[in-house]
Amino acid sequence: MASLCCNKLGKGSLGQVILVKQKTTGVKYAMKAIRKPLAIDDDMRDQIIDKRHLLLRLNHPFIASLQFSFQSKANLFFVFDYLEGGTLKSLIQKEGKLSEERAKFILAELILGLEYLHQNDVVCADLTSQNILFDSNKNIKLTDFSSTRLLFKQDESDYITSSIQYMAPESVKDDNPTYCSDWWTLGIIFYEMIFGDLPYSSSELSAVLKQITNDEIVIPSSSCSDEARDLMGKLLQKDPQERLGNVDSSYIMGHSFFKDVNWYKVMKRQTKTDYLSPPSEGSDIYKSTGPSNPETILISEEVKYSQASKFQNLKLTVEGFSYDGDSALACSDCSSSPKKSSLASEN
Structure with a gap:
C-alpha cells in the first residue's frame, strides 16, 4: 500500500x-x-x-x-x-421528508443488505439513519453495524441519544437482539424517511425507553399510502413473533408496497436512481475539520x-x-466464503 x-x-x-x-x-x-x-x-x-x-x-x-x-x-x-454521498440522516434533514418512491428504493437496498448479514449470522442491532451512507452512484452502504459497534461507537452519551430511538422493544428490555430486531429498526427508519422525524419525541432517556416498550406508534393516515402504512405497522409490531420478517425476509420483500420492485435489478444496482440526490461530499460526517x-x-x-x-x-x-486489501495478507481463517444472497441468480 x-x-x-x-x-x-x-x-x-x-x-x-x-x-x-x-x-x-x-x-x-x-x-x-x-x-x-x-x-x-x-x-x-x-x-x-x-x-x-x-x-x-x-x-x-x-x-x-x-x-x-x-x-x-x-x-x-x-x-x-x-462514501462521498453523505448519510441518510443528512438527506432527511435536507429534504424534510422523502417521497415514497425514494424511500422504497432505499428500503429495498437496505433489506438486501440486512438479509445478507442475517444469512451470515450477523445481527445489526444498532442500525440508524446515521450509518446508512450513499456512494457516488446513489446506492446505499451499511456501516458500523453491531459487529463493529464496540470498535466505532462514540462515547456512551452520544450512543444513547443517537441510537436508542431505533432500538427494538426486546433490545430495550435487555433481551438479546435477533434478526427481528433489525426489522423493527427498518420500520423506524421507514417512518423517519416518510415523516421526516422519529416517532419518539422526548429528549429524556427514561421517557424514550418507556415509550418504546409500552406505547404504540401512531402512524399518520394522511401522509402516506395504505400500502406504506400497512408495511410500517407490520414492521413495528412490539412482539417480535408477530413482526413481519420474523420467519424470513422474503415476507417483507413480498409485501404489496414493493409490488413494482424488481429485486434482481436492485441487487445488481440496475435500478434507476436519478430521482435520488444525496448530500454532496463535505456534508455531515464527511465535513472536514481541517x-x-x-x-x-x-x-x-x-x-x-x-x-x-x-x-x-x-x-x-x-x-x-494487519491486512492489506491489495495483497495476499488475508489469513487462512478469513478465507471462508460468506453465504450468498437468495438473489444470486435471476431465477
Missing part, C-alpha cells in the same frame, strides 16, 4: 476519523482509529480480531468494505471505502511495516490484525 495523505474528519472518545487518500491512485478512504488501551485485555483483543475477521468475510454491494487494517504503537486502524498535523496522520508503507516489526513483541501489539 502506497503512502496516504490525510485530513481529519472528526473525533470521538475512542479516536479520530480521518479522510485518507492513496497518493499513487488518488483513491479516498475513511480511516477509523481505535485506541490500543481498549485492546489491552485478552478478551477485548479477541473480540477485535474476531470482528476484524468478520469484516473481511463480508462482501456485498450494500455493505461498506474493509480495505486495510494496520496498527501503530498507540492505535488500531480500520480503512473503509470512502488538515491535521502531517507528522501524526501521514502514514507510509515504511512506517506501517517498521511499526509492525518494532512493536511485535510488546503487550499492546495485536497480532493477526
Whole structure:
C-alpha cells in the first residue's frame, strides 16, 4: 500500500476519523482509529480480531468494505471505502421528508443488505439513519453495524441519544437482539424517511425507553399510502413473533408496497436512481475539520511495516490484525466464503 495523505474528519472518545487518500491512485478512504488501551485485555483483543475477521468475510454491494487494517504503537486502524454521498440522516434533514418512491428504493437496498448479514449470522442491532451512507452512484452502504459497534461507537452519551430511538422493544428490555430486531429498526427508519422525524419525541432517556416498550406508534393516515402504512405497522409490531420478517425476509420483500420492485435489478444496482440526490461530499460526517498535523496522520508503507516489526513483541501489539486489501495478507481463517444472497441468480 502506497503512502496516504490525510485530513481529519472528526473525533470521538475512542479516536479520530480521518479522510485518507492513496497518493499513487488518488483513491479516498475513511480511516477509523481505535485506541490500543481498549485492546489491552485478552478478551477485548479477541473480540477485535474476531470482528476484524468478520469484516473481511463480508462482501456485498450494500455493505461498506474493509480495505486495510494496520496498527501503530498507540492505535488500531480500520480503512473503509470512502462514501462521498453523505448519510441518510443528512438527506432527511435536507429534504424534510422523502417521497415514497425514494424511500422504497432505499428500503429495498437496505433489506438486501440486512438479509445478507442475517444469512451470515450477523445481527445489526444498532442500525440508524446515521450509518446508512450513499456512494457516488446513489446506492446505499451499511456501516458500523453491531459487529463493529464496540470498535466505532462514540462515547456512551452520544450512543444513547443517537441510537436508542431505533432500538427494538426486546433490545430495550435487555433481551438479546435477533434478526427481528433489525426489522423493527427498518420500520423506524421507514417512518423517519416518510415523516421526516422519529416517532419518539422526548429528549429524556427514561421517557424514550418507556415509550418504546409500552406505547404504540401512531402512524399518520394522511401522509402516506395504505400500502406504506400497512408495511410500517407490520414492521413495528412490539412482539417480535408477530413482526413481519420474523420467519424470513422474503415476507417483507413480498409485501404489496414493493409490488413494482424488481429485486434482481436492485441487487445488481440496475435500478434507476436519478430521482435520488444525496448530500454532496463535505456534508455531515464527511465535513472536514481541517488538515491535521502531517507528522501524526501521514502514514507510509515504511512506517506501517517498521511499526509492525518494532512493536511485535510488546503487550499492546495485536497480532493477526494487519491486512492489506491489495495483497495476499488475508489469513487462512478469513478465507471462508460468506453465504450468498437468495438473489444470486435471476431465477
